[in-house]
Amino acid sequence: MTKQPHDSSTQVVPDIGLLPAHVVIIMDGNGRWARRNDLPRIAGHRRGLESVRSVVKKCIDKGIPYLTLFAFSSENWRRPPAEVQLLMDLFANTLESKARKLHENGICLRVVGDTTRFSSKIRMLINRAEHLTHDNKKLNLTIAANYGGRWDISQACQKVASEVSSGELTADSVGEHDIQRHLSTRFLPEPDLLIRTGGEQRISNFLLWQLAYTELYFTETLWPDFNDEAFERALDSFAKRQRRFGQTGDQVLGSKQIKNA
Ligand code: IPE
Ligand code: IPE
Ligand code: MG
Numbered sequence: 727m728t729k730q731p732h733d734s735s736t737q738v739v740p741d742i743g744l745l746p747a748h749v750v751i752i753m754d755g756n757g758r759w760a761r762r763n764d765l766p767r768i769a770g771h772r773r774g775l776e777s778v779r780s781v782v783k784k785c786i787d788k789g790i791p792y793l794t795l796f797a798f799s800s801e802n803w804r805r806p807p808a809e810v811q812l813l814m815d816l817f818a819n820t821l822e823s824k825a826r827k828l829h830e831n832g833i834c835l836r837v838v839g840d841t842t843r844f845s846s847k848i849r850m851l852i853n854r855a856e857h858l859t860h861d862n863k864k865l866n867l868t869i870a871a872n873y874g875g876r877w878d879i880s881q882a883c884q885k886v887a888s889e890v891s892s893g894e895l896t897a898d899s900v901g902e903h904d905i906q907r908h909l910s911t912r913f914l915p916e917p918d919l920l921i922r923t924g925g926e927q928r929i930s931n932f933l934l935w936q937l938a939y940t941e942l943y944f945t946e947t948l949w950p951d952f953n954d955e956a957f958e959r960a961l962d963s964f965a966k967r968q969r970r971f972g973q974t975g976d977q978v979l980g981s982k983q984i985k986n987a
Pocket of ligand 2 (some may be wrong): 753755797799801930
Protein backbone atom coordinates (compact mmCIF):
# COMPACT_ATOMS: atom_id res chain seq x y z
CA MET A 727 0.00 0.00 0.00
CA THR A 728 1.45 3.40 -0.92
CA LYS A 729 1.41 5.82 1.94
CA GLN A 730 -0.40 9.09 1.56
CA PRO A 731 0.98 12.08 3.47
CA HIS A 732 -2.01 12.11 5.84
CA ASP A 733 -2.25 8.35 6.43
CA SER A 734 -2.11 7.22 10.00
CA SER A 735 1.13 5.36 10.60
CA THR A 736 -0.99 2.77 12.39
CA GLN A 737 -3.26 2.30 9.37
CA VAL A 738 -1.07 -0.26 7.68
CA VAL A 739 -1.91 -3.36 9.68
CA PRO A 740 1.34 -5.27 10.18
CA ASP A 741 1.76 -9.02 10.06
CA ILE A 742 1.55 -10.15 13.62
CA GLY A 743 3.06 -13.20 15.21
CA LEU A 744 2.91 -14.98 18.51
CA LEU A 745 6.34 -13.62 19.40
CA PRO A 746 6.97 -9.87 19.56
CA ALA A 747 9.64 -8.60 17.15
CA HIS A 748 10.32 -5.54 19.30
CA VAL A 749 10.15 -5.60 23.09
CA VAL A 750 10.59 -2.38 25.07
CA ILE A 751 11.07 -2.36 28.84
CA ILE A 752 10.69 0.27 31.54
CA MET A 753 13.09 -1.23 34.05
CA ASP A 754 11.60 0.02 37.33
CA GLY A 755 11.90 -1.02 40.97
CA ASN A 756 15.66 -1.07 41.58
CA GLY A 757 15.43 1.30 44.55
CA ARG A 758 12.64 -0.65 46.24
CA TRP A 759 14.51 -3.91 45.68
CA ALA A 760 17.53 -2.40 47.42
CA ARG A 761 15.45 -1.11 50.34
CA ARG A 762 13.80 -4.51 50.78
CA ASN A 763 17.24 -6.07 50.98
CA ASP A 764 18.61 -3.40 53.31
CA LEU A 765 21.07 -2.18 50.70
CA PRO A 766 21.86 1.24 49.24
CA ARG A 767 19.83 2.17 46.11
CA ILE A 768 22.85 1.82 43.85
CA ALA A 769 23.07 -1.87 44.78
CA GLY A 770 19.59 -2.23 43.21
CA HIS A 771 20.77 -0.53 40.02
CA ARG A 772 23.81 -2.81 39.92
CA ARG A 773 21.69 -5.87 40.50
CA GLY A 774 19.39 -4.67 37.70
CA LEU A 775 22.22 -5.26 35.25
CA GLU A 776 21.84 -9.00 35.90
CA SER A 777 18.26 -8.78 34.67
CA VAL A 778 19.48 -6.90 31.59
CA ARG A 779 21.85 -9.75 30.89
CA SER A 780 19.11 -12.34 31.24
CA VAL A 781 16.58 -10.55 28.96
CA VAL A 782 19.27 -9.97 26.33
CA LYS A 783 20.15 -13.66 26.38
CA LYS A 784 16.51 -14.68 26.20
CA CYS A 785 15.85 -12.41 23.20
CA ILE A 786 18.76 -13.99 21.37
CA ASP A 787 17.66 -17.53 22.30
CA LYS A 788 14.09 -16.86 21.18
CA GLY A 789 14.99 -14.92 18.05
CA ILE A 790 13.44 -11.61 19.17
CA PRO A 791 15.42 -9.16 17.01
CA TYR A 792 14.77 -5.83 18.79
CA LEU A 793 15.05 -4.99 22.48
CA THR A 794 14.84 -1.43 23.80
CA LEU A 795 15.55 -0.62 27.46
CA PHE A 796 14.68 2.58 29.33
CA ALA A 797 17.76 3.20 31.46
CA PHE A 798 17.51 6.89 32.41
CA SER A 799 14.68 9.32 31.74
CA SER A 800 14.89 13.03 31.03
CA GLU A 801 13.17 13.43 34.43
CA ASN A 802 15.67 11.29 36.37
CA TRP A 803 18.03 14.30 36.70
CA ARG A 804 15.65 15.37 39.49
CA ARG A 805 17.02 12.63 41.76
CA PRO A 806 19.54 13.45 44.47
CA PRO A 807 22.83 14.45 42.79
CA ALA A 808 24.70 11.60 44.47
CA GLU A 809 22.34 9.00 42.93
CA VAL A 810 22.57 10.67 39.50
CA GLN A 811 26.36 10.60 39.74
CA LEU A 812 26.41 6.92 40.72
CA LEU A 813 24.07 6.10 37.82
CA MET A 814 26.35 7.98 35.42
CA ASP A 815 29.37 6.08 36.78
CA LEU A 816 27.53 2.79 36.37
CA PHE A 817 26.56 3.70 32.80
CA ALA A 818 30.16 4.64 31.92
CA ASN A 819 31.64 1.52 33.55
CA THR A 820 29.14 -0.75 31.85
CA LEU A 821 29.74 0.79 28.43
CA GLU A 822 33.46 0.45 28.95
CA SER A 823 33.50 -3.10 30.28
CA LYS A 824 30.72 -4.68 28.21
CA ALA A 825 31.12 -3.23 24.69
CA ARG A 826 33.48 -5.99 23.59
CA LYS A 827 31.28 -8.72 25.06
CA LEU A 828 28.24 -7.28 23.23
CA HIS A 829 30.25 -7.31 20.02
CA GLU A 830 31.38 -10.91 20.53
CA ASN A 831 27.77 -11.90 21.01
CA GLY A 832 26.70 -10.30 17.73
CA ILE A 833 24.72 -7.51 19.39
CA CYS A 834 24.28 -4.12 17.74
CA LEU A 835 24.10 -1.44 20.45
CA ARG A 836 22.54 1.97 20.00
CA VAL A 837 21.76 4.71 22.47
CA VAL A 838 18.77 7.03 21.97
CA GLY A 839 18.05 10.19 23.94
CA ASP A 840 19.54 13.63 24.31
CA THR A 841 23.15 12.59 24.82
CA THR A 842 24.41 16.20 24.77
CA ARG A 843 23.81 16.37 28.52
CA PHE A 844 26.22 13.52 29.27
CA SER A 845 29.91 13.96 30.06
CA SER A 846 32.33 13.86 27.14
CA LYS A 847 33.66 10.55 28.49
CA ILE A 848 30.21 8.93 28.30
CA ARG A 849 29.62 10.38 24.83
CA MET A 850 32.94 8.98 23.69
CA LEU A 851 32.14 5.54 25.14
CA ILE A 852 28.73 5.57 23.43
CA ASN A 853 30.29 6.43 20.07
CA ARG A 854 32.92 3.78 20.48
CA ALA A 855 30.43 1.03 21.42
CA GLU A 856 28.02 2.01 18.63
CA HIS A 857 30.83 2.03 16.11
CA LEU A 858 32.25 -1.31 17.23
CA THR A 859 28.90 -3.13 17.15
CA HIS A 860 27.41 -1.34 14.15
CA ASP A 861 27.27 -4.29 11.74
CA ASN A 862 26.03 -6.93 14.18
CA LYS A 863 22.79 -8.66 13.35
CA LYS A 864 21.89 -11.06 16.17
CA LEU A 865 20.09 -8.54 18.34
CA ASN A 866 19.42 -4.82 18.08
CA LEU A 867 19.80 -3.56 21.61
CA THR A 868 18.78 0.06 22.12
CA ILE A 869 19.35 1.89 25.38
CA ALA A 870 17.19 4.95 26.05
CA ALA A 871 19.30 7.34 28.12
CA ASN A 872 18.29 10.89 28.97
CA TYR A 873 15.30 9.96 26.85
CA GLY A 874 11.91 11.65 26.97
CA GLY A 875 9.02 10.98 24.60
CA ARG A 876 8.19 14.68 24.39
CA TRP A 877 11.82 15.54 23.68
CA ASP A 878 11.81 12.99 20.86
CA ILE A 879 8.67 14.36 19.21
CA SER A 880 9.78 17.98 19.55
CA GLN A 881 13.29 17.37 18.19
CA ALA A 882 11.66 15.60 15.20
CA CYS A 883 9.32 18.58 14.70
CA GLN A 884 12.31 20.94 14.72
CA LYS A 885 13.91 18.95 11.91
CA VAL A 886 10.67 18.93 9.90
CA ALA A 887 10.35 22.70 10.44
CA SER A 888 13.84 23.28 9.11
CA GLU A 889 13.03 21.20 6.01
CA VAL A 890 9.99 23.39 5.49
CA SER A 891 11.99 26.57 5.91
CA SER A 892 14.66 25.39 3.49
CA GLY A 893 11.97 24.55 0.92
CA GLU A 894 12.58 20.76 0.89
CA LEU A 895 9.02 20.25 2.14
CA THR A 896 5.84 22.30 2.02
CA ALA A 897 3.89 22.79 5.24
CA ASP A 898 0.78 21.27 3.61
CA SER A 899 2.52 18.06 2.75
CA VAL A 900 3.82 17.36 6.26
CA GLY A 901 2.41 14.07 7.51
CA GLU A 902 3.02 11.49 10.20
CA HIS A 903 5.72 9.91 8.11
CA ASP A 904 7.79 13.11 8.29
CA ILE A 905 7.76 13.03 12.09
CA GLN A 906 8.44 9.31 12.09
CA ARG A 907 11.56 9.56 9.92
CA HIS A 908 13.13 12.08 12.31
CA LEU A 909 12.38 10.29 15.57
CA SER A 910 15.45 9.11 17.45
CA THR A 911 14.06 5.57 17.04
CA ARG A 912 13.62 5.86 13.26
CA PHE A 913 15.74 2.73 12.67
CA LEU A 914 13.45 0.59 14.86
CA PRO A 915 10.12 -1.06 14.05
CA GLU A 916 7.13 -0.02 16.18
CA PRO A 917 7.24 -1.77 19.57
CA ASP A 918 5.01 -4.84 19.85
CA LEU A 919 5.23 -5.31 23.62
CA LEU A 920 5.98 -2.87 26.44
CA ILE A 921 6.88 -4.39 29.80
CA ARG A 922 6.99 -2.23 32.92
CA THR A 923 8.28 -3.83 36.10
CA GLY A 924 7.91 -2.42 39.62
CA GLY A 925 4.13 -2.18 39.80
CA GLU A 926 3.51 1.33 38.45
CA GLN A 927 1.03 1.52 35.59
CA ARG A 928 2.28 4.55 33.70
CA ILE A 929 4.45 5.42 30.70
CA SER A 930 6.67 8.04 32.44
CA ASN A 931 7.38 9.95 29.21
CA PHE A 932 8.83 6.90 27.43
CA LEU A 933 8.09 6.27 23.73
CA LEU A 934 4.95 8.42 23.51
CA TRP A 935 4.64 8.40 19.72
CA GLN A 936 5.88 4.89 19.16
CA LEU A 937 3.56 3.14 21.65
CA ALA A 938 0.40 3.98 19.67
CA TYR A 939 -0.53 0.29 19.18
CA THR A 940 1.85 -1.49 21.51
CA GLU A 941 0.54 -4.17 23.88
CA LEU A 942 1.15 -3.12 27.49
CA TYR A 943 2.22 -5.50 30.24
CA PHE A 944 2.61 -4.36 33.83
CA THR A 945 4.05 -6.54 36.55
CA GLU A 946 4.64 -6.07 40.28
CA THR A 947 7.99 -7.86 39.96
CA LEU A 948 10.85 -5.47 40.72
CA TRP A 949 13.41 -5.16 37.93
CA PRO A 950 16.27 -6.95 39.77
CA ASP A 951 13.89 -9.92 40.30
CA PHE A 952 12.79 -10.01 36.64
CA ASN A 953 14.21 -13.42 35.70
CA ASP A 954 13.69 -15.83 32.81
CA GLU A 955 10.36 -17.08 34.13
CA ALA A 956 9.07 -13.54 34.60
CA PHE A 957 9.98 -12.72 30.99
CA GLU A 958 8.30 -15.94 29.79
CA ARG A 959 5.11 -14.89 31.60
CA ALA A 960 5.16 -11.55 29.77
CA LEU A 961 5.69 -13.29 26.43
CA ASP A 962 2.87 -15.76 27.19
CA SER A 963 0.54 -12.88 27.95
CA PHE A 964 1.48 -11.24 24.64
CA ALA A 965 0.89 -14.48 22.69
CA LYS A 966 -2.68 -14.72 24.04
CA ARG A 967 -3.74 -11.25 22.91
CA GLN A 968 -5.67 -10.37 19.81
CA ARG A 969 -4.19 -7.27 18.18
CA ARG A 970 -6.95 -5.63 16.23
CA PHE A 971 -5.50 -2.29 15.09
CA GLY A 972 -8.98 -0.86 14.88
CA GLN A 973 -10.51 -3.83 13.07
CA THR A 974 -13.09 -6.20 14.49
CA GLY A 975 -12.06 -9.50 16.00
CA ASP A 976 -13.76 -11.37 13.16
CA GLN A 977 -11.81 -9.43 10.55
CA VAL A 978 -8.57 -10.35 12.27
CA LEU A 979 -9.56 -14.04 12.45
CA GLY A 980 -10.67 -13.94 8.79
CA SER A 981 -7.38 -12.54 7.53
CA LYS A 982 -5.48 -15.14 9.57
CA GLN A 983 -7.54 -17.92 7.97
CA ILE A 984 -6.83 -16.58 4.48
CA LYS A 985 -3.09 -16.44 5.27
CA ASN A 986 -3.10 -19.97 6.64
CA ALA A 987 -5.12 -21.45 3.73
C1 IPE B 1 14.55 2.25 37.91
O1 IPE B 1 14.48 1.96 39.26
C2 IPE B 1 15.92 2.73 37.48
C3 IPE B 1 15.99 4.15 37.11
C4 IPE B 1 14.98 4.95 37.02
C5 IPE B 1 17.30 4.66 36.82
P1 IPE B 1 14.14 3.07 40.34
O2 IPE B 1 15.43 3.66 40.82
O3 IPE B 1 13.16 4.02 39.81
O4 IPE B 1 13.51 2.18 41.48
P2 IPE B 1 12.32 2.59 42.45
O5 IPE B 1 11.16 3.00 41.60
O6 IPE B 1 12.82 3.70 43.32
O7 IPE B 1 12.06 1.33 43.21
C1 IPE C 1 11.09 5.41 34.65
O1 IPE C 1 11.23 5.06 35.99
C2 IPE C 1 12.43 5.64 34.03
C3 IPE C 1 13.30 4.47 33.93
C4 IPE C 1 13.01 3.24 34.21
C5 IPE C 1 14.60 4.75 33.43
P1 IPE C 1 10.99 6.11 37.15
O2 IPE C 1 11.06 5.33 38.41
O3 IPE C 1 11.92 7.25 37.01
O4 IPE C 1 9.50 6.58 36.85
P2 IPE C 1 8.51 7.49 37.73
O5 IPE C 1 9.19 8.78 37.97
O6 IPE C 1 8.25 6.75 38.99
O7 IPE C 1 7.29 7.60 36.88
MG1 MG D 1 11.13 4.09 39.88
